Amino acid sequence: MTKKRVTSQDVANLAGVSRTTVSFVLNDAKGFSISPETRQKVVSAAESLNYVPDATAQALASRRAKAIGLVMTRSPHHIATDAFLPQIIGGLMEVIKDNKLRLLIEYVEVEHQDRAYLELARAKHIDGMILLTPRLDDAGLKKLEQVDIPTVLMGHLEGSNFYSVDVDNKLAAQQGVQHLLELGHTQIACITNAPPSYAASPDRVTGYKNALIAAGITPHEDLIRYADFDPESGYIQTKSLLESGNNFTAIFVASDNVAMGVKAALREAGLRIPEDISLVGFDDIPWAQYADPPLTTVHLQAEEMARRACLVLMDLLQGKEPKVKQQIIETHLVVRKSSRKLWL
Amino acid sequence: MTKKRVTSQDVANLAGVSRTTVSFVLNDAKGFSISPETRQKVVSAAESLNYVPDATAQALASRRAKAIGLVMTRSPHHIATDAFLPQIIGGLMEVIKDNKLRLLIEYVEVEHQDRAYLELARAKHIDGMILLTPRLDDAGLKKLEQVDIPTVLMGHLEGSNFYSVDVDNKLAAQQGVQHLLELGHTQIACITNAPPSYAASPDRVTGYKNALIAAGITPHEDLIRYADFDPESGYIQTKSLLESGNNFTAIFVASDNVAMGVKAALREAGLRIPEDISLVGFDDIPWAQYADPPLTTVHLQAEEMARRACLVLMDLLQGKEPKVKQQIIETHLVVRKSSRKLWL
DNA sequence: CTAAACTATTAACGCGTGTTAATAACGCGC
DNA sequence: GCGCGTTATTAACACGCGTTAATAGTTTAG
Numbered sequence: 001m002t003k004k005r006v007t008s009q010d011v012a013n014l015a016g017v018s019r020t021t022v023s024f025v026l027n028d029a030k031g032f033s034i035s036p037e038t039r040q041k042v043v044s045a046a047e048s049l050n051y052v053p054d055a056t057a058q059a060l061a062s063r064r065a066k067a068i069g070l071v072m073t074r075s076p077h078h079i080a081t082d083a084f085l086p087q088i089i090g091g092l093m094e095v096i097k098d099n100k101l102r103l104l105i106e107y108v109e110v111e112h113q114d115r116a117y118l119e120l121a122r123a124k125h126i127d128g129m130i131l132l133t134p135r136l137d138d139a140g141l142k143k144l145e146q147v148d149i150p151t152v153l154m155g156h157l158e159g160s161n162f163y164s165v166d167v168d169n170k171l172a173a174q175q176g177v178q179h180l181l182e183l184g185h186t187q188i189a190c191i192t193n194a195p196p197s198y199a200a201s202p203d204r205v206t207g208y209k210n211a212l213i214a215a216g217i218t219p220h221e222d223l224i225r226y227a228d229f230d231p232e233s234g235y236i237q238t239k240s241l242l243e244s245g246n247n248f249t250a251i252f253v254a255s256d257n258v259a260m261g262v263k264a265a266l267r268e269a270g271l272r273i274p275e276d277i278s279l280v281g282f283d284d285i286p287w288a289q290y291a292d293p294p295l296t297t298v299h300l301q302a303e304e305m306a307r308r309a310c311l312v313l314m315d316l317l318q319g320k321e322p323k324v325k326q327q328i329i330e331t332h333l334v335v336r337k338s339s340r341k342l343w344l
Numbered sequence: 345m346t347k348k349r350v351t352s353q354d355v356a357n358l359a360g361v362s363r364t365t366v367s368f369v370l371n372d373a374k375g376f377s378i379s380p381e382t383r384q385k386v387v388s389a390a391e392s393l394n395y396v397p398d399a400t401a402q403a404l405a406s407r408r409a410k411a412i413g414l415v416m417t418r419s420p421h422h423i424a425t426d427a428f429l430p431q432i433i434g435g436l437m438e439v440i441k442d443n444k445l446r447l448l449i450e451y452v453e454v455e456h457q458d459r460a461y462l463e464l465a466r467a468k469h470i471d472g473m474i475l476l477t478p479r480l481d482d483a484g485l486k487k488l489e490q491v492d493i494p495t496v497l498m499g500h501l502e503g504s505n506f507y508s509v510d511v512d513n514k515l516a517a518q519q520g521v522q523h524l525l526e527l528g529h530t531q532i533a534c535i536t537n538a539p540p541s542y543a544a545s546p547d548r549v550t551g552y553k554n555a556l557i558a559a560g561i562t563p564h565e566d567l568i569r570y571a572d573f574d575p576e577s578g579y580i581q582t583k584s585l586l587e588s589g590n591n592f593t594a595i596f597v598a599s600d601n602v603a604m605g606v607k608a609a610l611r612e613a614g615l616r617i618p619e620d621i622s623l624v625g626f627d628d629i630p631w632a633q634y635a636d637p638p639l640t641t642v643h644l645q646a647e648e649m650a651r652r653a654c655l656v657l658m659d660l661l662q663g664k665e666p667k668v669k670q671q672i673i674e675t676h677l678v679v680r681k682s683s684r685k686l687w688l
Numbered sequence: 689c690t691a692a693a694c695t696a697t698t699a700a701c702g703c704g705t706g707t708t709a710a711t712a713a714c715g716c717g718c
Numbered sequence: 719g720c721g722c723g724t725t726a727t728t729a730a731c732a733c734g735c736g737t738t739a740a741t742a743g744t745t746t747a748g
Contacts, residue, residue, distance in 0.1 A: 080434030090424030
């Protein structure tokens with residue numbers, strides 16, 4: 001048993017035809033006619049040789065990598081604690097396997113942001129890309145916009161021209177805060193999901209403020225804290241909030257993952273949820289419903305978002321014009337046990 | 345402004361040298377000498393043209409894809425609820441970026457298992473692969489073993505000849521159960537992480553039984569239930585356990601993710617943790633410490649495992665013989681609040 | 689002063705496939 | 719028997735790069 005690679009030439013030889021014919025048969029080339037018996041000969045020859053086309057050569061010749069990239073700008077550490085990643089990958093996978101593509105995970109270091117996207121595009125490793133958690137201050141994205149590589153944003157970037165799939169962060173945040181207001185809370189703190197440089201973060205704060213204003217309450221900057229994706233940052237910001245001496249009876253946390261840390265800090269301070277402090281999260285990560293108390297939160301369909309983003313990308317890859325440029329996925333509040341009526 | 349791709353030929357022309365020289369300079373080819381001024385000319389030419397080598401062509405010519413694959417056998421749905429995936433990807437990323445490789449996520453459908461691995465290997469999309477959650481009954485793996493593609497298993501497969509990185513599942517489970525025994529529990533149920541076909545599952549059960557036997561307690565099959573990765577399966581199995589009428593004062597759950605569902609079922613049945621039932625988990629996923637009560641669990645260093653597995657793979661790719669064939673990563677029990685002394 | 693040994697560079701081939709333009713075989717009406 | 723449209727097939731080029739073997743130029747050893 002020789003270890004020699006089986007090429008389409010071998011298949012051609014065995015079938016007694018040319019390599020071109022083999023290619024036509026295996027790719028179902030349209031506009032060319034091949035007799036049924038020839039087709040059969042080729043197919044069985046390929047089968048008996050266990051022929052698998054060389055993806056690299058195919059990519060070079062066809063000028064399509066047959067792969068898309070999921071591009072993130074976060075450090076490996078933050079990637080490791082991203083509660084949404086599995087859902088997003090799962091969602092992408094579903095679409096990708098139908099289109100016989102592959103998924104590449106790319107990680108762009110902040111320092112190389114200005115060049116990395118372009119190189120990614122130029123290197124032709126991927127046919128298109130899906131960008132996660134874009135930052136407002138990402139210089140590389142501006143340049144990427146000029147280049148002609150199919151790109152879909154998960155999230156939104158003010159003033160950018162990318163195709164995107166996102167939730168209405170303002171509205172969603174407003175829904176969450178609205179719920180707290182309806183329960184009678186008026187002193188409501190806010191802890192964000194991420195630093196303000198990530199687009200979703202200020203949007204959710206705006207939603208928070210809008211809800212307050214609509215209820216005739218003046219937002220208070222002292223009640224707003226910026227976390228950094230992980231539970232630990234939530235823990236820290238909650239400490240800061242508690243030590244600031246500001247009064248509040250509820251917290252809107254713009255990320256369930258961060259809320260985990262918030263809960264820990266509250267518990268440590270002897271505050272019970274929801275008896276002393278009501279908590280509303282954001283994201284509805286899989287564990288939110290199993291937390292104790294189960295977390296009231298704004299449900300975000302991450303898997304569905306990924307699926308949609310991927311579908312838009314598929315359209316772009318096939319040269320079709322996607323129907324909508326900026327797609328909004330619906331969110332809704334899930335009321336569980338971490339929030340309750342304010343005692344008066 | 346034409347959108348023509350910049351090739352190494354363009355760089356060569358601008359620098360006034362041959363394409364070969366360009367290749368030598370850019371790849372730091374050893375065994376060939378190039379004068380400093382020529383080198384400089386090439387570098388600045390490449391720079392000014394914004395030259396980015398075509399990865400596809402490089403791969404074809406060099407016969408290395410410069411990418412490795414993370415291969416999973418689970419459905420997109422299960423991928424979406426995998427709490428470890430981010431940690432594993434994060435760990436892999438860390439090693440990969442140092443070696444200028446890329447990460448491909450591959451998903452092998454169960455129905456195609458027998459052929460998929462081989463095609464993956466033959467298609468040369470990737471230079472090597474890391475296999476996740478191998479199944480005992482996976483026919484494709486047997487065939488893969490014959491082929492000469494660098495492969496590292498995360499997990500263990502009895503009787504296989506793969507390089508692997510794993511925890512000592514038996515010992516780790518024993519540690520967890522031991523803890524419950526020391527607290528005075530004698531009636532301890534067990535809910536696994538996965539169906540028995542996944543290698544880790546029966547191993548953890550064995551560890552559970554061993555601990556009991558060592559304490560002079562006869563394991564009772566009625567107290568063992570097999571979950572299926574997600575919280576929901578934990579919920580279902582716990583229901584089944586409760587309805588079976590068997591008495592128990594503690595549960596060893598071989599997966600924190602599953603344990604989330606177990607907690608929900610217990611709470612629904614009016615049982616408090618740890619007052620009525622002590623709970624010990626397995627994995628120490630990032631949210632375990634933020635659960636309420638914080639979960640006592642066996643800590644498994646997923647990120648580190650991924651890192652190690654990737655390092656072994658790097659060795660294999662470079663033709664080095666890795667030091668150890670089957671690497672074991674240490675685990676340790678983390679005692680939190682979900683377990684406590686049995687009232688007598 | 690010639691042979692040998694190095695230095696600097698390149699022409700040319702190979703990687704395995706997709707695809708165009710050309711060829712060969714074949715039936716058809718006249 | 720002759721042109722002509724199909725049908726079936728292939729030779730040949732393109733894709734962009736890595737790499738070997740060979741060619742000039744230049745220094746060193748004998």
